[in-house]
Amino acid sequence: MRSKRVLSLSLILALLIIVPNLSQGQTEQKSIDDNIKALENRDVEIRKAAVVALGKSSDIRAANPLIKALNDSDAGVRKEAVTALGKAGGAIGMGPITQALQVDDNVKVRMEAAKTLGNLNDSRAIEPLIQALKDDESDVREWAVLSLVKMENISIDPLIKALADDDSAVRWQSAAVLGLINNTRAVDPLVQALDDGSSDVRQWAAIALGQIGDRRAVEPLMQVIKDENTSARRGAALAISEIEGTRAVDLLILSLNDSDSSLRAGAVWSLGVLNDSIAVEPLIQALHDEDRGVRAEAAAALGEIADPRALDPLLQAFKDNNTGIQDEAARALAKINPEGTFEIMVQALNDEDINVRKAAIRVLGDTGDVKARRPLIQAMGQNSDRDVISSLAEALKKLPRR
Numbered sequence: 001m002r003s004k005r006v007l008s009l010s011l012i013l014a015l016l017i018i019v020p021n022l023s024q025g026q027t028e029q030k031s032i033d034d035n036i037k038a039l040e041n042r043d044v045e046i047r048k049a050a051v052v053a054l055g056k057s058s059d060i061r062a063a064n065p066l067i068k069a070l071n072d073s074d075a076g077v078r079k080e081a082v083t084a085l086g087k088a089g090g091a092i093g094m095g096p097i098t099q100a101l102q103v104d105d106n107v108k109v110r111m112e113a114a115k116t117l118g119n120l121n122d123s124r125a126i127e128p129l130i131q132a133l134k135d136d137e138s139d140v141r142e143w144a145v146l147s148l149v150k151m152e153n154i155s156i157d158p159l160i161k162a163l164a165d166d167d168s169a170v171r172w173q174s175a176a177v178l179g180l181i182n183n184t185r186a187v188d189p190l191v192q193a194l195d196d197g198s199s200d201v202r203q204w205a206a207i208a209l210g211q212i213g214d215r216r217a218v219e220p221l222m223q224v225i226k227d228e229n230t231s232a233r234r235g236a237a238l239a240i241s242e243i244e245g246t247r248a249v250d251l252l253i254l255s256l257n258d259s260d261s262s263l264r265a266g267a268v269w270s271l272g273v274l275n276d277s278i279a280v281e282p283l284i285q286a287l288h289d290e291d292r293g294v295r296a297e298a299a300a301a302l303g304e305i306a307d308p309r310a311l312d313p314l315l316q317a318f319k320d321n322n323t324g325i326q327d328e329a330a331r332a333l334a335k336i337n338p339e340g341t342f343e344i345m346v347q348a349l350n351d352e353d354i355n356v357r358k359a360a361i362r363v364l365g366d367t368g369d370v371k372a373r374r375p376l377i378q379a380m381g382q383n384s385d386r387d388v389i390s391s392l393a394e395a396l397k398k399l400p401r402r
Helices: 002-038 044-057 060-069 075-088 090-103 107-120 123-134 138-150 152-162 168-181 184-193 199-212 215-224 230-244 247-257 261-274 277-286 292-305 308-317 323-336 338-348 354-367 370-382 386-397
Strands: none
Touching: 002 044, 002 060, 044 060, 044 075, 060 075, 060 090, 075 090, 075 107, 090 107, 090 123, 107 123, 107 138, 123 138, 123 152, 123 168, 138 152, 138 168, 152 168, 152 184, 168 184, 168 199, 184 199, 184 215, 199 215, 199 230, 215 230, 215 247, 215 261, 230 247, 230 261, 247 261, 247 277, 261 277, 261 292, 277 292, 277 308, 292 308, 292 323, 308 323, 323 338, 323 354, 338 354, 338 370, 354 370, 354 386, 370 386
16 A cells, blocks of 8 residues: 555656646747747847747757748848857758858848857858958958957868968958967968068068967068068068067167168168167168168168167268158157257258258158248248259248248
8 A cells, every 4th residue: 555655656746847847848839939930020129039039049940940030131130040040050050151141231140140150160160251351341351350260279271271362351361360370380371471462461471470479480571571561571570579579689680781781671670660779779880881771761760769879870861862861860850859850950951962951941841830931931042052942942832821
């Protein structure tokens, strides 16, 4: 008798557990069915709420209705459908989300698709994300980058391959992502990218190599500091600094003795970018370089560092017979001692060297300072040379009358 009561009690307990669970399952099924039906509602907000609810359910049964919702007429519903499909669709959702990234005409939908593909962490998403690097909208490109970085363990090989893409936008952004991923396997491909025909690619390849920090990249980067493109040179200079630390300045100073004038000019320019006072004396010496391009870059670099020790050497450089060097020296002087430079330029209006006078006129005209009008007008009456008078007239046009 006792055993029968125990058995009956066990059955009752089992039913107490099973019946509520059945009821809960039926309720969930009804809820999913209701939300699927709500996707057909005319009210946008109801459709949007249904999509969100289906996503929260994480139920695979919601996948196909959510895929259908990706074609909704409202972009807000489509955006929520992408998010929901990422949660509930599993592998089934990969293709439709990829398609949304590629063809949806709404930027927020494409952004969400790029973000969601990163969250799925599926290797099939890498190629679409790389192609999204050429999207017209920067926000979409940014999310593609972030997703690729998030998937770093599986994205390195396709990104390396993308360095050879026909589209330069894909190449430079792939280089940028490789720098963020910071994998030494990318060093050799990025070094090759330093020779790319696009200056953007060269710049970001240099920056990426600096982020990775492998010393194998230093010598190739030293060649980029003589690049004709300012951004590429800056990227290389900063990359060398990242890799070599304080030794980078010493390395660049040594390059000031190189037989290649373009390398000397690039090294001088880079020292200005790194802005280390250790470089002041070597840069002062570079003001006497046989190559005028190096002399001009040295003047500009000294202006960037703005060390008072450079004042007198820059004053001498201002009297160089090359107008480019004169202008760079004047600009550098103005950065180091603005008030003093103004007076120096006023005095130079009376210099016996006509080229120095013309350089001073250009500098005063470029100041845009009304105070320069009076000395320039006075110089009009003190000069008979047509070129000087023409320069004075041009300078005065640049200045306010009061």
